[in-house]
Amino acid sequence: METDNRKPISPGVKAALEFGPLIAFFAVFTLLKNRTFVLGGTEYGGFIIATMIFVPVLALSTLALWRLSGKLSVMQVLTLVLVVVFGGLTVWLNDERFFKMKVTLIYSIFAGLLALGLLLNRNWLELVMGEALPMQHEGWVKLTQRMIALFAGLAIANEVIWRNFSDTAWVNFKTFGLPVIMFVFLMANAGLFSRYGINKDDDA
Structure with a gap:
């Protein structure tokens, strides 16, 4: 029978993985909120760029949290799904x-x-x-x-x-x-x- 040898995740690492993506979104938005960028012929504002960055960062941090702790809460899973869906719509429709x-x-x-x-x-x-x-x-x-x-x-x-x-x-x-x-x-x-x-x- 296999045993899970993972050590309990430290509170600091857990907090960094849970709040890091949100802090990254805030930082990017604050730096770029008054700027616009043209990607693939489409003009995007700072909010959309921050969203582009936030979605994959949250996905990676959630994956890392799952790999380290071996579990995710229902709220974490639902949040990730909705962020991917609505974040994707935000970028795709530029809205x-x-x-x-x-x-x-x-x-x-x-x-x-x-x-x-x-x-x-x-x-x-x-x-x-x-x-x-x-x-x-x-x-x-x-x-x-x-x-x-x-x-x-x-x-x-x-x-x-x-x-x-x-x-x-x-x-x-x-x-x-x-x-x-x-x-x-x-x-x-x-x-x-x-x-x-x-x-x-x-x-x-």
């Missing part, structure tokens, strides 16, 4: 709206899946994360309800920002705003984790 709408679609899908799970009395979040984060079922229900509200809110916020503000404002929201909001959300739920958490030692 940045597709790439911006991708964020709305991702959060809408996850809000919908979590809500469907609750309706079917199957908590997807608990099934996926229950082993890593032992918690009473009631805690998972409350966390899922809050995450549905969070994802729905982020989808709405993304629509408002990309439709009404500049490219720079949207890129800043995607690069810095979304991670900060997620971090604040997790910190705000620390009490829930503490209240409903299950100590594995208690089951021994």
